[in-house]
Amino acid sequence: xxxxxxxxxxxxxxxxxxxxxxxxxxxxxxxxxxxxxxxxxxxxxxxxxxxxxxxxxxxxxxxxxxxxxxxxxxxxxxxxxxxxxxxxxxxxxxxxxxxxxxxxxxxxxxxxxxxxxxxxxxxxxxxxxxxxxxxxxxxxxxxxxxxxxxxxxxxxxxxxxxxxxxxxxxxxxxxxxxxxxxxxxxxxxxxxxxxxxxxxxxxxxxxxxxxxxxxxxxxxxxxxxxxxxxxxxxxxxxxxxxxxxxxxxxxxxxxxxxxxxxxxxxxxxxxxxxxxxxxxxxxxxxxxxxxxxxxxxxxxxxxxxxxxxxxxxxxxxxxxxxxxxxxxxxxxxxxxxxxxxxxxxxxxxxxxxxxxxxxxxxxxxxxxxxxxxxxxxxxxxxxxxxxxxxxxxxxxxxxxxxxxxxxxxxxxxxxxxxxxxxxxxxxxxxxxxxxxxxxxxxxxxxxxxxxxxxxxxxxxxxxxxxxxxxxxxxxxxxxxxxxxxxxxxxxxxxxxxxxxxxxxxxxxxxxxxxxxxxxxxxxxxxxxxxxxxxxxxxxxxxxxxxxxxxxxxxxxxxxxxxxxxxxxxxxxxxxxxxxxxxxxxxxxxxxxxxxxxxxxxxxxxxxxxxxxxxxxxxxxxxxxxxxxxxxxxxxxxxxxxxxxxxxxxxxxxxxxxxxxxxxxxxxxxxxxx
Amino acid sequence: xxxxxxxxxxxxxxxxxxxxxxxxxxxxxxxxxxxxxxxxxxxxxxxxxxxxxxxxxxxxxxxxxxxxxxxxxxxxxxxxxxxxxxxxxxxxxxxxxxxxxxxxxxxxxxxxxxxxxxxxxxxxxxxxxxxxxxxxxxxxxxxxxxxxxxxxxxxxxxxx
Amino acid sequence: xxxxxxxxxxxxxxxxxxxxxxxxxxxxxxxxxxxxxxxxxxxxxxxxxxxxxxxxxxxxxxxxxxxxxxxxxxxxxxxxxxxxxxxxxxxxxxxxxxxxxxxxxxxxxxxxxxxxxxxx
Numbered sequence: 001x002x003x004x005x006x007x008x009x010x011x012x013x014x015x016x017x018x019x020x021x022x023x024x025x026x027x028x029x030x031x032x033x034x035x036x037x038x039x040x041x042x043x044x045x046x047x048x049x050x051x052x053x054x055x056x057x058x059x060x061x062x063x064x065x066x067x068x069x070x071x072x073x074x075x076x077x078x079x080x081x082x083x084x085x086x087x088x089x090x091x092x093x094x095x096x097x098x099x100x101x102x103x104x105x106x107x108x109x110x111x112x113x114x115x116x117x118x119x120x121x122x123x124x125x126x127x128x129x130x131x132x133x134x135x136x137x138x139x140x141x142x143x144x145x146x147x148x149x150x151x152x153x154x155x156x157x158x159x160x161x162x163x164x165x166x167x168x169x170x171x172x173x174x175x176x177x178x179x180x181x182x183x184x185x186x187x188x189x190x191x192x193x194x195x196x197x198x199x200x201x202x203x204x205x206x207x208x209x210x211x212x213x214x215x216x217x218x219x220x221x222x223x224x225x226x227x228x229x230x231x232x233x234x235x236x237x238x239x240x241x242x243x244x245x246x247x248x249x250x251x252x253x254x255x256x257x258x259x260x261x262x263x264x265x266x267x268x269x270x271x272x273x274x275x276x277x278x279x280x281x282x283x284x285x286x287x288x289x290x291x292x293x294x295x296x297x298x299x300x301x302x303x304x305x306x307x308x309x310x311x312x313x314x315x316x317x318x319x320x321x322x323x324x325x326x327x328x329x330x331x332x333x334x335x336x337x338x339x340x341x342x343x344x345x346x347x348x349x350x351x352x353x354x355x356x357x358x359x360x361x362x363x364x365x366x367x368x369x370x371x372x373x374x375x376x377x378x379x380x381x382x383x384x385x386x387x388x389x390x391x392x393x394x395x396x397x398x399x400x401x402x403x404x405x406x407x408x409x410x411x412x413x414x415x416x417x418x419x420x421x422x423x424x425x426x427x428x429x430x431x432x433x434x435x436x437x438x439x440x441x442x443x444x445x446x447x448x449x450x451x452x453x454x455x456x457x458x459x460x461x462x463x464x465x466x467x468x469x470x471x472x473x474x475x476x477x478x479x480x481x482x483x484x485x486x487x488x489x490x491x492x493x494x495x496x497x498x499x500x501x502x503x504x505x506x507x508x509x510x511x512x513x514x515x516x517x518x519x520x521x522x523x524x525x526x527x528x529x530x531x532x533x534x535x536x537x538x539x540x541x542x543x544x545x546x547x548x549x550x551x552x553x554x555x556x557x558x559x560x561x562x563x564x565x566x567x568x569x570x571x572x573x574x575x576x577x578x579x580x581x582x583x584x585x586x587x588x589x590x591x592x593x594x595x596x597x598x599x600x601x602x603x604x605x606x607x608x609x610x611x612x613x614x615x616x617x618x619x620x621x622x623x624x625x626x627x628x629x630x631x632x633x634x635x636x637x638x639x640x641x642x643x644x645x646x647x648x649x650x651x652x653x654x655x656x657x658x659x660x661x662x663x664x665x666x667x668x669x670x671x672x673x
Numbered sequence: 674x675x676x677x678x679x680x681x682x683x684x685x686x687x688x689x690x691x692x693x694x695x696x697x698x699x700x701x702x703x704x705x706x707x708x709x710x711x712x713x714x715x716x717x718x719x720x721x722x723x724x725x726x727x728x729x730x731x732x733x734x735x736x737x738x739x740x741x742x743x744x745x746x747x748x749x750x751x752x753x754x755x756x757x758x759x760x761x762x763x764x765x766x767x768x769x770x771x772x773x774x775x776x777x778x779x780x781x782x783x784x785x786x787x788x789x790x791x792x793x794x795x796x797x798x799x800x801x802x803x804x805x806x807x808x809x810x811x812x813x814x815x816x817x818x819x820x821x822x823x824x825x826x827x828x829x830x831x832x833x
Numbered sequence: 834x835x836x837x838x839x840x841x842x843x844x845x846x847x848x849x850x851x852x853x854x855x856x857x858x859x860x861x862x863x864x865x866x867x868x869x870x871x872x873x874x875x876x877x878x879x880x881x882x883x884x885x886x887x888x889x890x891x892x893x894x895x896x897x898x899x900x901x902x903x904x905x906x907x908x909x910x911x912x913x914x915x916x917x918x919x920x921x922x923x924x925x926x927x928x929x930x931x932x933x934x935x936x937x938x939x940x941x942x943x944x945x946x947x948x949x950x951x952x953x
Contacts, residue, residue, distance in 0.1 A: 004852045012845035045887045049843045052916060055938030056849065063938070164901070166910040166932035166951075175950065200907070227933030230924070289844060304736050547720055593722030639773045640731070640740040641830050645722060649731060649738045657719035657731045657738055 005057070009105075012053045014289060016102045019046040020095060021358060027091055028361045035083045043091070044073040050098065054105075062101040065116060068123040069094050075127065090126060092362070093119045148217045150180075151239035156225070157187075157205035158232040164200065167228055173208060175224050180212025209239075292388070295348050299535060302338075302345050303632040307651055309338045342630075346533060349389070353431040353440065354382035356391050360402055364427060367406050374413050374424040375406060381431040386438045387533035393510050394440070394530065397503045401442045401526050402427065404500070409446030409524055419521060421445065436531070436538050437512075437554065443525035449476045449518040458484065476518055477615070480504045508614070508664055510534065511552060511647070529554075537633050537660065539650070541626035542609065545595040548658040549622075550631055550650060555663040557610045557617065559625055564604050574621060579610060585670050588621040589661075592645070592669065613667045620666070633660060645669060689787045692812075694819050695762070695779040697745050698753070701819035703812070706785055708824055710763040710774065715755050725833055729778060734763065741776040742828060748803045753780065766828045775828050786814055793821060835880035835952050836860045840870035840896060841914065842888040850883060853941040854948065867891030867899075874900055881952055882911045883935070886926065894929045901930035910951035 023046050026039050051066035069091075075081045097116045103109035154176065158169055176182050185207040192203065210216070218236050225234050312331055361377045368375050386394075410416075410425035417423055430441040451472050458464045458478045478484060482501040507514045512530035531537065531554060539550035540559075560579075567586065568576045574591075576583045586608070590597065608619040631650035636643055647662040692703035718730025718741055727746035731738050741761055746752060758781035766773045793810040801808060801820055809821040837859050839850040844865075851861040862877065864870035868891040870884060882900065886893040893913055900906045913926040913934045923934050935947050 005849075008845045008848045008852070011848055012843075015843055015845055042889070045842070045889065048887050048916070049846075052914075052937045053843055053845050056846065056940075163908055165927065165930050166906075166908055168908075168910075168951075171950065227927075230927055300736050307736075593720075595720070595722075634736075634738045636731075636738060637770075639738060639775060640721075641833050643721060643724070649719065651733045651736065651738075655733050656717060657733050659719055659721070659731075 009057050011289065012057055013102065013106045015053065016050055016098075019050050020098055020102070022046050023091070024095055024362055025358065027088055027095075028365070030083075030088060032083060032085060032088070037077075040073065040077050040083065044070065044077055047073055057105075059101070059105045061111060061116075062098070062105060065094075065097055065101060065120065068120050068127070072123050072127050081126065081129070087126060090119065090122045093122070148215050149238035149240045150212050150215055152210045152212075152216060152221060153235075153237040153239055154208045154210060154221060155205070155235035155237075156208065156232060157234075158202055158228065160201040160203060162202050162228065162231050165231065167231070169202065169204070169206070172224055172228065173206060176208055176210055176221075179216060179220070179224075180210050180214075182211075183209045185209075205233075290348070295345070298345055298348075299632070302342050303651065305338055306342060306632070307653060307655055309334055342536075346387075346536060347385075349387050349533065349535075350385040351388050351391055352383045352385050353391065353438070354379075356395050356398060357382050357429050357431070359395075359399075360427075360429060363399070363402065364406060367403070371406070372412065373406065373410060375410055376424055376426050378426055378428045379430075380428070384431040384433060384438060385532075386431075386530070387535065389534045390438075390510060390530055390532070393506065393534075394528075397506045397528075398429075398440070398442065400500075400503050402429075405442060405444040405446065405524065409444040409448075411447055433532070434529075437529050438532055440528045440530070441525055442528075443523060445523040448520040448522055448524050449479065449516075450520055451475050454478055476516055479516075480514075511537070511554060513554075535633055536630050537650075538628075539631045539660065540609070540628050541652075541658065542589075542620075542622040543624040543626055544589045544593070544622050545597065547593075547595060548626065548652065548656070549589065550658050550660040551609060551611065551620070552647075552660070552663065553628065555611045555613060557612050559607065559609045561605045562608045562619075564606060567606065574606075577608065577619060579617065579619065582617075584610070585618045586621060587618060587666060587670055590621075590623075592666070611663050613664045616667065618667060618670060620661075631658070631660070689789050690793075691785055691787050692819075692821060693762070693785050694783040694814055695760075696781055696783060697748065697750055697779060701783065701814060701817055702744075702779075703786070703814070703819050703821050704762065704764065704777075704824050705821075708765045710765055712782065713761045713763060713776070715759050715761060715778070728833060732761075732776065734774065734776075737774060739763065739774050739776055740833075741778055744777045744779050744827075747777075747827065748807075764824055764828065767825050768830055773828075773830075777828070783814075786812075788812055796820065834858050834860060836862070836877065837881045837883065837948075838862050838864060838870060838873055838877075838879040839883045840864045840867060840888070840893070841883075841885040842866055843885070846885065846914070849941070850944065853944050857945060857948070867893060867896030870896050871899055874906065875903070878905055879909065881948065882906075882909060883914065883948075884911065884931075885914045894925050897926065897929040897931050912947065912951065 023043050026043050030039065047066050047069045051063055051070050054060075054062035054066060072081065072087070072090075076083055076087065081087070093115075097112070097119050100109065100112045100115065104111045156169070156172065158167075162169065173182070173184060187205045187207065188203075190203045190205075191197070218238070221236050222229065222234075225232065228234075309331075312334070357379050360379070364375055364377050367373070405427055410427065411419070411421075413423040416425065426445050428441070428443045430443075432439055455464070455470075455475050455478075458475070458481070459466050461483060463478060463481050463484065464470065464475075479500045480503075482499065484499060484501070504514050507528055507530070510530055511534070512528060515527045515529075516524070517527070518524040531552075537550070538553040540553055540556055542549050542551060562577050566577050567574050568583070574586045574588050576585050578584075589595075607622050607625065609622055609625075610617055610619050631652075633648045634650060635648055636646060643659075645662055645665045646659050647665075648660045649657050650660060652658050691706040693706045693709055694701055694703040696702070716732055718732050720730045721728055721740070727743050729741045729743050731740055733739075743752065755778075759778060760782055761776040761778050762782070763774060763776045766775050792812050794812065796805075796808045796811045799811065801811075803820075804826070806826040807823055809823045812819055812821055837854050839847050839854075839861060841847045841850070841863075842865055847863045847865075851863055854861045862873055862879070864873045866888040867884070870882070871891070873879075874882065884893045884896055888896075891899075897911055897913065900909075900911065910932040911930065913923075913931045914937055915923055915926065915934045916937045926934055932951060933947070935944065939947075
């Protein structure tokens, strides 16, 4: 994007997204009985900016549409129209149109002409509904007559205060000079004596005779003085009128000698504006826009710095380097600063989860209208911060879960009443931090999961055996299985072919976990645990046959020494061991990765890292536990290919590369074998 | 000015390309010098589980994770103990998903030569023991045949 | 070369104005609202100020009114960015002390010619 205009457009698109969110937020929070001017101003301003930008960047359809919106909002602002429910509903629809139009210009999405025309008609109807006589028609009173000629005499008598608006009369005269030859007469008769002279009061006036090679219209001349037409007495007299074939108009005098008859623009007193102080000096959250790639390269650099720093810290032989003690002090400081810097840079990418949550009130409102349900949305912890990339990946699964709760969870108002519940259901979205992770809970007070129903369906689908004795929780979790859906009728809300299995997979691919709690007729809660960022991972370094691997801490339950005798083998393979009174499968990393063995270990115990995936535990056999540290995740695909069992690689303190294990993929490997 | 230098200068007038030649055993190969990012000595690599045998592992190239390919194994030659002359050429490779950086390990590097289009001959008639798509052509370097490699094919990730 | 301050809550507008004027060889500073514009204007002497009307925190009219009170800015040209529908704002802008206005939408060429009009 080297074309600056293209770059500005990009900024405009970002702004548009913000403006749309701002409007939506206001509309959702709006209390019609108490609409403050601030809110209307804010909504107006957002629409206004959209209009200004879109017109500037040649997005005519968007400019046209926002013009309608702006007109209506301006009338509301002026008190000519009230902020009615009808207006609110219409503005919500406007948002859909705006999104469509912005997407049209940004991503070439097709314009939904039908919708836009319909909404424009609604806006027009609301605009037309105004009290008669309050027309805001702003077209200037039409010019009387067309005056044209090559010779003009212009009278220019500015008000004494002209200089105080930063205007310089000579500029205008110079501009006339660009149109042709001029001769200027300066009238100094009102200039007072030197003693009384106030240098900032302009007491001069001019008469300029302009003769041009081209025909000049009075509009062109008025254009020159446009900015000062209210602050000066101006007269334009055409001296060669007869040279023109344009019919004579009464306001153009036949002779130049009678300036009294010339068209005059009297200084009018400008309408007194109510200069409003910003109601309250709202402390706006100041921010700047930065390209993601710039932050990413900063993070990469920082990764390098962390590595260099840890490399330096390995020089710790005091005998060899006598000055080391002092150096170490400095190194300690460097380490702390590096860590702070790293935290700081990571913070840049963090956004409040509100970026994701904020869409839900509107979505729920729309779905409720569609389904005839009544639901309150409660949001808590919307300021909890999480990495931008996580938010992006998280949005789809959350949308699905929320739709699911509304569609299958919360009952119809009558049904709720019959159950002795309030008619209005509650959908709760909660976010909070817990030890390096973000937890997001979506809960409803709906009908909960019906164990029997799920069980029957699962048997029907062949997911479980009819005879199987399964705990209730296990049965409930069957909704996460591929090809499972409890929807009795396929509405357009759910049943889009996206099942809970996809939601779960998405969450897992982000390195997260999803849990489910549900009680019949009380409600359902989905709890999602995710790392705060995808680019840094809290990892346990392990060594296997001299190679270093990273296991995500999120997956680790514990690391234990297991006596060889306690490991069940089939042939040469380690198969399982008893952990917390259950047999769990074992995976020998060296074997799985076909690492060249460096001779049979003589230890009589083995080190097992118990990890969990999908609520299933299994043990990874490793040689040695090394550091527990934060690692910067680097993709393997950047220069190589995706490897199933790995979620990426990282660079360690000594500059060497360590691979990050994908615990989920390793489990799948176990199942295959 | 020696005769060969004079010749070199003459050649510059025409469309020339520059190639970096190296050896694998008895054979000479060359790669387009513009694709060579840097030349490194051997360093410790992280082994990639279950990868093709010719993938030696991953190195850290100023923060980027870069795979290293043993060109001998890639060409079906036998593995050789690395020595002081063993080098890794870090190459720019054009792939379907864009530009990637990969390294190739070779026995040693010889020299850089300027070639005109006329210097590059078709390899069609020869059985070079490597896939045809790897070969750009052959040329004469100091009286011996050198195989000019098409590095994008040699390092095509489809084969990885 | 002149020192110019552009005050607009829309980053794309600011960027456009700033880029166009920088191309002309001017030294352009940006501010996001009237309050910040005021702060910028008080720490640097500008030769020209271009300000939007509708802005959060401090709108353009208030900004111009305030800046005109400063002795250093009594005669400095100030142009306001208005829309064709905001005719009343022109009056308010003039009342506050604006030198002139630029009607949105405008293209870079228009901006250049209007800026040249006030900067000799």
